[in-house]
Amino acid sequence: MLAVLHASQLVTLAGPARARSGPELTELGIISDGGLLVENGRISRIGKSDEIAGLCRPQTEVIDAGGCVVMPGFVDAHTHFVFAGDRLDDFEARARGESYEQIARRGGGIRSTVAATRAVSEEELLVQAKKRAGWMLQNGTTTAEAKSGYGLTIEDELKILRVIRRIGAETPLQTVATFLGAHAIPDEFRHDSASYVSQIIEQMLPRVAREELAEYCDVFCEHGYFDIDQTRHVLKAAKQHGFKLRMHVDQLTNGGGARLAAELNAATADHLEQTDADGIAALATSQVQPVLLPGSVYALGAKKYPNARTMIDAGLAVILATDFNPGSSPTAAMPMIISLAVTQMKMSPAEAISATTINAAASLNRATEIGSLDPGKRANFLICDCRDYRELAYWFGFSLVREVFVAGKQVTNFAG
Amino acid sequence: MLAVLHASQLVTLAGPARARSGPELTELGIISDGGLLVENGRISRIGKSDEIAGLCRPQTEVIDAGGCVVMPGFVDAHTHFVFAGDRLDDFEARARGESYEQIARRGGGIRSTVAATRAVSEEELLVQAKKRAGWMLQNGTTTAEAKSGYGLTIEDELKILRVIRRIGAETPLQTVATFLGAHAIPDEFRHDSASYVSQIIEQMLPRVAREELAEYCDVFCEHGYFDIDQTRHVLKAAKQHGFKLRMHVDQLTNGGGARLAAELNAATADHLEQTDADGIAALATSQVQPVLLPGSVYALGAKKYPNARTMIDAGLAVILATDFNPGSSPTAAMPMIISLAVTQMKMSPAEAISATTINAAASLNRATEIGSLDPGKRANFLICDCRDYRELAYWFGFSLVREVFVAGKQVTNFAG
Numbered sequence: 054m055l056a057v058l059h060a061s062q063l064v065t066l067a068g069p070a071r072a073r074s075g076p077e078l079t080e081l082g083i084i085s086d087g088g089l090l091v092e093n094g095r096i097s098r099i100g101k102s103d104e105i106a107g108l109c110r111p112q113t114e115v116i117d118a119g120g121c122v123v124m125p126g127f128v129d130a131h132t133h134f135v136f137a138g139d140r141l142d143d144f145e146a147r148a149r150g151e152s153y154e155q156i157a158r159r160g161g162g163i164r165s166t167v168a169a170t171r172a173v174s175e176e177e178l179l180v181q182a183k184k185r186a187g188w189m190l191q192n193g194t195t196t197a198e199a200k201s202g203y204g205l206t207i208e209d210e211l212k213i214l215r216v217i218r219r220i221g222a223e224t225p226l227q228t229v230a231t232f233l234g235a236h237a238i239p240d241e242f243r244h245d246s247a248s249y250v251s252q253i254i255e256q257m258l259p260r261v262a263r264e265e266l267a268e269y270c271d272v273f274c275e276h277g278y279f280d281i282d283q284t285r286h287v288l289k290a291a292k293q294h295g296f297k298l299r300m301h302v303d304q305l306t307n308g309g310g311a312r313l314a315a316e317l318n319a320a321t322a323d324h325l326e327q328t329d330a331d332g333i334a335a336l337a338t339s340q341v342q343p344v345l346l347p348g349s350v351y352a353l354g355a356k357k358y359p360n361a362r363t364m365i366d367a368g369l370a371v372i373l374a375t376d377f378n379p380g381s382s383p384t385a386a387m388p389m390i391i392s393l394a395v396t397q398m399k400m401s402p403a404e405a406i407s408a409t410t411i412n413a414a415a416s417l418n419r420a421t422e423i424g425s426l427d428p429g430k431r432a433n434f435l436i437c438d439c440r441d442y443r444e445l446a447y448w449f450g451f452s453l454v455r456e457v458f459v460a461g462k463q464v465t466n467f468a469g
Numbered sequence: 470m471l472a473v474l475h476a477s478q479l480v481t482l483a484g485p486a487r488a489r490s491g492p493e494l495t496e497l498g499i500i501s502d503g504g505l506l507v508e509n510g511r512i513s514r515i516g517k518s519d520e521i522a523g524l525c526r527p528q529t530e531v532i533d534a535g536g537c538v539v540m541p542g543f544v545d546a547h548t549h550f551v552f553a554g555d556r557l558d559d560f561e562a563r564a565r566g567e568s569y570e571q572i573a574r575r576g577g578g579i580r581s582t583v584a585a586t587r588a589v590s591e592e593e594l595l596v597q598a599k600k601r602a603g604w605m606l607q608n609g610t611t612t613a614e615a616k617s618g619y620g621l622t623i624e625d626e627l628k629i630l631r632v633i634r635r636i637g638a639e640t641p642l643q644t645v646a647t648f649l650g651a652h653a654i655p656d657e658f659r660h661d662s663a664s665y666v667s668q669i670i671e672q673m674l675p676r677v678a679r680e681e682l683a684e685y686c687d688v689f690c691e692h693g694y695f696d697i698d699q700t701r702h703v704l705k706a707a708k709q710h711g712f713k714l715r716m717h718v719d720q721l722t723n724g725g726g727a728r729l730a731a732e733l734n735a736a737t738a739d740h741l742e743q744t745d746a747d748g749i750a751a752l753a754t755s756q757v758q759p760v761l762l763p764g765s766v767y768a769l770g771a772k773k774y775p776n777a778r779t780m781i782d783a784g785l786a787v788i789l790a791t792d793f794n795p796g797s798s799p800t801a802a803m804p805m806i807i808s809l810a811v812t813q814m815k816m817s818p819a820e821a822i823s824a825t826t827i828n829a830a831a832s833l834n835r836a837t838e839i840g841s842l843d844p845g846k847r848a849n850f851l852i853c854d855c856r857d858y859r860e861l862a863y864w865f866g867f868s869l870v871r872e873v874f875v876a877g878k879q880v881t882n883f884a885g
Contacts, residue, residue, distance in 0.1 A: 139857075139860070139863070140863075141857055141859045141860065141863055144811075144818075144859065144862070144863050145817060145818065145859065147812075148811045148812070148815050148816065148817050148818070149815070149817070150815060188864075188867065191867070192866075192867050348865075348866070351812065351865070352812055352865065353812075354812050354813055354815075356772060383863050383864050383865065384864065384865050384866040384867070385864070385866075385867060386865075386866035386867040388866065388867075389865065389866025389867065390866070392866075395560075395564045396563075396564070396767065396768055396769075396770050397770055399564050399565070399566060399770075400564065401561060401564050401565070402560075402561065402564070441555075441557055443557045443560065443561065444555070444557065446560070447555070447556075447557055447560050447799050448604075448799050448800065448801070449764075449767070449768065449799065449800050449802075449805065449866075450608075450764070450800040450801075450802035450804065450805025450806070450808075450865075450866060451604065451607070451608050451800070451801060451802040451804075451805065451867065451868055452867055452868075
């Protein structure tokens with residue numbers, strides 16, 4: 054049994070095990086001088102410190118969180134952290150003024166990461182991914198969705214999905230896998246995207262489903278990648294195999310992706326930088342959760358952030374995620390995403406906390422397991438070096454997360 | 470004797486002990502599989518690992534930096550990290566859409582931090598500042614300039630300057646103090662700024678000089694703060710007392726501050742978001758170093774970053790700094806500033822490294838002591854969790870700094 058006592062703020066997010074929207078987004082269920090009790094890896098009680106202290110037995114391990122915020126571990130609902138290599142050369146080129154699209158046209162971008170990822174063994178890919186899993190944990194992420202999409206052949210996609218599963222099994226970071234075979238048209242199909250789409254539908258989807266390597270299927274619906282019809286085609290097939298859907302839509306251009314997400318009842322529509330009012334209304338009608346990824350706007354030096362305020366006003370249960378990837382968002386740090394949301398997108402600190410915990414958990418179909426400190430849930434929580442949760446949004450560029458607990462056990466090895 | 474071996478890149482910045490400009494900014498003096506030797510707290514040799522290994526004696530402590538970048542500690546040339554309280558309420562108000570100026574007018578902003586700082590004892594102020602010094606060290610800053618300016622009475626300004634000195638004496642963070650009595654017009658002089666300027670000149674400057682509590686004098690030259698004539702008046706008096714000059718200019722409006730910095734031969738002109746071509750030309754003529762502070766542009770949600778490329782093209786020896794302060798730039802993290810410089814201001818990663826090490830050291834008159842890994846300098850260096858120095862700019866929102874050494878000793882206690 055483990056007790057945490059004297060948190061200056063115990064940020065519980067206690068409440069219904071579902072996504073929150075509207076004014077609920079700011080209801081963090083804060084208990085001052087709060088404490089919690091952990092039994093068998095799960096939270097058994099939350100309350101005032103004196104109440105929790107009264108439940109402790111002589112052998113209970115007690116952690117004094119005085120002067121600290123204690124909160125649920127972050128749930129990062131959109132990442133591509135399993136890849137090989139880096140994109141440092143692309144990065145320098147962007148500093149010299151080249152655009153993401155220009156770099157992609159001359160063979161940089163996703164394609165260069167595909168080449169690097171194909172070239173490594175599963176073991177080498179695992180080594181690289183474990184290091185990044187350590188970075189995520191260190192910055193407070195205890196559950197991460199992770200996508201394939203840098204393989205683009207059956208075997209390479211399966212290799213990535215196996216690594217995602219092994220990260221979940223071999224490190225404290227819980228993973229939820231998404232199959233993203235439709236991330237880009239691979240070079241060998243450059244002039245025949247239809248054949249690649251057929252390969253995804255006829256060969257990849259059945260295999261991934263049979264091996265139970267992913268819960269979600271995603272498509273990069275964008276000019277030059279997969280158009281609306283191809284996207285619909287892939288995702289309808291995915292549904293028939295039992296996958297739930299996440300979608301990359303309206304990042305660089307407004308191609309009607311948000312409306313398609315609504316039509317298909319996707320769990321999430323992600324990016325949405327270019328989505329218009331009609332798209333937002335469509336998402337609201339179908340209760341699709343928007344996943345906002347300000348890290349990629351920042352890192353690309355773009356100015357147009359997704360319109361979070363309009364989405365919140367429309368009643369959408371917004372999520373914030375890192376988009377951790379080597380090209381457009383090389384960050385493992387949810388606190389940085391919270392800073393971006395508040396300073397660049399005018400979300401409140403409280404909204405940003407809900408968007409990175411309970412709402413993200415709900416989008417991954419895990420709201421009964423994680424995302425809040427409700428009794429019965431996994432004891433995934435953070436002890437942060439600040440007295441007020443708003444400081445997590447206020448101080449930027451470094452992490453206030455000091456201790457990370459997963460299923461009640463402190464994570465001590467972040468090296469992977 | 471201490472040896473560090475097998476750095477994937479030893480980023481030495483070896484070369485002349487002066488500010489670098491133009492193409493020199495990208496000459497980082499990188500030694501692959503590099504090593505260094507420390508004797509009596511100073512660097513005695515740098516070179517290839519095998520060469521350094523050959524100089525080790527049996528009792529030499531050897532650190533294997535395999536797979537890591539080793540580089541000089543960051544020098545943060547513009548901070549206001551000694552203050553009491555925080556500005557969380559202002560921060561939330563900005564997220565709701567209020568401007569920095571609106572918040573200042575209704576009593577928030579600098580004035581609220583002045584009230585909080587006046588209200589605490591020197592000891593309490595020291596406790597708060599030590600925590601932040603720990604954050605800076607943890608993110609790789611080994612020397613920080615620090616300004617007064619939240620006291621605005623003689624005794625409170627002296628209190629802050631004593632805390633700055635004590636941070637340097639009682640923690641591993643080396644400090645360089647700047648007197649910034651002219652940071653804002655205090656409430657009690659709201660309708661009589663001339664009298665406050667007189668008090669600075671006649672009472673504060675002589676006292677700070679006599680007690681040797683600061684090396685530099687600074688003025689916030691801005692509409693609503695101190696105008697050009699008042700600024701000139703204060704700084705000319707400061708010069709007569711032997712202070713060197715730093716200046717806050719052209720942050721919110723272009724008031725001709727850069728030209729005044731040139732006229733007065735200031736060491737630095739800081740901010741410069743609104744500086745025009747004439748101002749840049751004036752700085753170049755007088756060899757004033759520009760201190761660029763992208764953290765405050767970011768945190769205020771503004772869009773106009775200082776024009777680094779034009780300044781570099783004009784031959785200026787640019788510096789990047791955090792502007793660590795509770796209102797407009799709540800960050801302790803130089804890696805975040807490097808990320809901002811590269812992604813938002815189109816500086817190259819190499820330029821950003823020079824701007825945060827040797828150039829910053831030169832602006833503080835310490836280029837013979839710190840800012841590079843040249844033999845003879847203090848052994849202030851970092852071991853970073855990456856193979857390529859460009860990764861320090863690439864990954865963002867968290868720090869790759871793993872171990873920090875000051876005068877050859879590893880910093881182990883960041884808690885203050």
